[in-house]
Amino acid sequence: MEKTVMKPINVGLLGLGTVGGGTLTVLRRNATEITRRAGREIRVTMAAVRDLDKARPYASAGLALTNNPFAVVDNPDIDIVVEMMGGISPAKDLILMAIENGKHVVTANKALIANHGTEIFAAAQKKGVMVAFEAAVGGGIPIIKAIREGLTANRIEWIAGIINGTTNFILTEMRDKGAGFDEMLKEAQRLGYAEADPTFDVEGVDAAHKLTIMSAIAFGIPMQFERAYIEGITQITGADVKYAEQLGYRIKLLGITRRTAKGIELRVHPALIPARRLIANVDGAMNAILVKGDAVGPTLYYGAGAGAEPTASSVVADLVDITRMHTADPHNRVPHLAFQPDALSDEPILPMDEVRTAYYLRLRALDKPGVLADVTRILADLDISIDAMMQKEPHEGEEQVDIIMLTHQSVEKNINAAMTKIESLPAICGKIARIRLEQLGK
Ligand code: NAP
Ligand code: HSE
Numbered sequence: 258m259e260k261t262v263m264k265p266i267n268v269g270l271l272g273l274g275t276v277g278g279g280t281l282t283v284l285r286r287n288a289t290e291i292t293r294r295a296g297r298e299i300r301v302t303m304a305a306v307r308d309l310d311k312a313r314p315y316a317s318a319g320l321a322l323t324n325n326p327f328a329v330v331d332n333p334d335i336d337i338v339v340e341m342m343g344g345i346s347p348a349k350d351l352i353l354m355a356i357e358n359g360k361h362v363v364t365a366n367k368a369l370i371a372n373h374g375t376e377i378f379a380a381a382q383k384k385g386v387m388v389a390f391e392a393a394v395g396g397g398i399p400i401i402k403a404i405r406e407g408l409t410a411n412r413i414e415w416i417a418g419i420i421n422g423t424t425n426f427i428l429t430e431m432r433d434k435g436a437g438f439d440e441m442l443k444e445a446q447r448l449g450y451a452e453a454d455p456t457f458d459v460e461g462v463d464a465a466h467k468l469t470i471m472s473a474i475a476f477g478i479p480m481q482f483e484r485a486y487i488e489g490i491t492q493i494t495g496a497d498v499k500y501a502e503q504l505g506y507r508i509k510l511l512g513i514t515r516r517t518a519k520g521i522e523l524r525v526h527p528a529l530i531p532a533r534r535l536i537a538n539v540d541g542a543m544n545a546i547l548v549k550g551d552a553v554g555p556t557l558y559y560g561a562g563a564g565a566e567p568t569a570s571s572v573v574a575d576l577v578d579i580t581r582m583h584t585a586d587p588h589n590r591v592p593h594l595a596f597q598p599d600a601l602s603d604e605p606i607l608p609m610d611e612v613r614t615a616y617y618l619r620l621r622a623l624d625k626p627g628v629l630a631d632v633t634r635i636l637a638d639l640d641i642s643i644d645a646m647m648q649k650e651p652h653e654g655e656e657q658v659d660i661i662m663l664t665h666q667s668v669e670k671n672i673n674a675a676m677t678k679i680e681s682l683p684a685i686c687g688k689i690a691r692i693r694l695e696q697l698g699k
Contacts (some may be wrong), residue, residue: 279565397567411550418546422563470513477596
């Protein structure tokens with residue numbers, strides 16, 4: 258039988274930095290394999306950057322370089338626009354314009370999707386085009402596809418993940434080499450892992466963007482980034498990393514979203530995880546995401562969470578998906594948020610004060626009788642029970658000691674109240690270090 262040769266799909270790139278450059282490299286290197294999979298050639302015909310000189314290494318016949326990104330979204334020959342510039346402006350306007358012009362969109366921009374996804378998906382639905390964002394979460398791990406399609410039979414109960422490569426890299430190096438925070442952040446920037454504004458990484462904002470997206474597709478709720486609880490890793494000290502290890506735990510920046518009877522938890526913060534869990538051994542810039550479905554049980558997804566080609570792997574997967582679905586009836590496509598747009602739920606996000614979890618507390622106290630009794634009385638009065646306790650010997654000539662406590666599960670507002678009371682005791686020196694503790698067992 259004679260084979261019909263399909264017209265190539267023309268792609269316009271917005272950005273040729275870490276991810277954009279990686280995408281072009283992978284598309285070029287694996288062109289034959291990708292065409293065999295997609296059913297037609299996917300070719301990049303136009304790319305926009307700010308600095309044309311920096312983009313010269315990518316120049317080739319058939320690729321027009323411009324410093325005007327609007328020329329890409331307005332080009333009638335472009336079928337798919339791939340946004341890899343980052344930030345909200347002008348990325349949002351460019352994407353909305355591309356949609357308005359009838360183009361499909363692929364983006365790696367989690368900040369944009371978490372903050373403006375609802376508006377973008379509505380515009381795409383109206384125009385019958387696709388907006389794909391696999392690269393926005395977990396770098397090269399196909400987690401969006403797994404949650405949205407592979408686990409579609411399940412009522413998802415919770416998701417917990419290491420979803421920021423930069424902070425996992427910093428925490429790993431602090432633990433293994435005793436390296437300094439600032440030095441490791443610079444290294445993560447050099448390796449292309451960090452966001453343009455690295456405070457997004459270290460303060461947990463980037464992880465919260467990704468968690469917001471996963472929560473929306475897992476539970477069929479709108480994107481609610483503004484309701485996420487966010488705490489980064491800047492308060493984690495070498496001492497906490499060391500004490501956690503001594504107690505059999507690792508400290509990781511976790512994103513957790515969980516369905517509870519009172520609402521949906523949506524929180525990013527450092528957490529102690531039992532060292533025996535697979536996820537506690539995910540090191541460097543690697544990411545791992547645990548998804549618990551009612552039918553399948555816990556499933557774990559692991560891979561490179563940042564960097565040029567791992568992220569490009571996800572971008573190209575979206576390009577192939579769109580190329581295959583290009584001519585399909587829009588009603589037969591997988592919905593952007595996994596659930597039909599008119600079937601989204603209004604389940605509330607649970608305020609952080611109401612979240613129940615366990616805690617690691619490190620107090621610095623004067624080494625004298627009665628201090629521990631005062632502390633434990635305050636905890637007991639607030640219904641907080643202690644699971645384990647460790648008191649370190651004072652250093653020579655010092656009168657203060659470190660006391661480390663692990664609590665059983667308690668309500669966050671009770672822990673906050675207990676910390677305020679304990680900090681006001683005359684024998685307690687300075688602030689209490691508080692890190693949440695997650696068993697991640699069931
Ligand atoms: P990047 O290396 O800074 O690259 C950004 C690119 O966009 C550069 O080519 C830049 O051009 C271009 N650009 C920025 N603003 C522009 C404008 N107004 N007009 C034209 N071109 C513009 O950033 P990246 O690390 O690739 O990240 C891109 C996106 O992917 C972000 O949304 C990020 O969150 C996301 N992401 C990154 C990773 C990662 O590992 N890096 C992983 C997953 C997702 P010039 O170089 O000429 O300024
Ligand atoms: N800055 C992000 C990270 C890039 O470190 O995980 C990948 O999304």
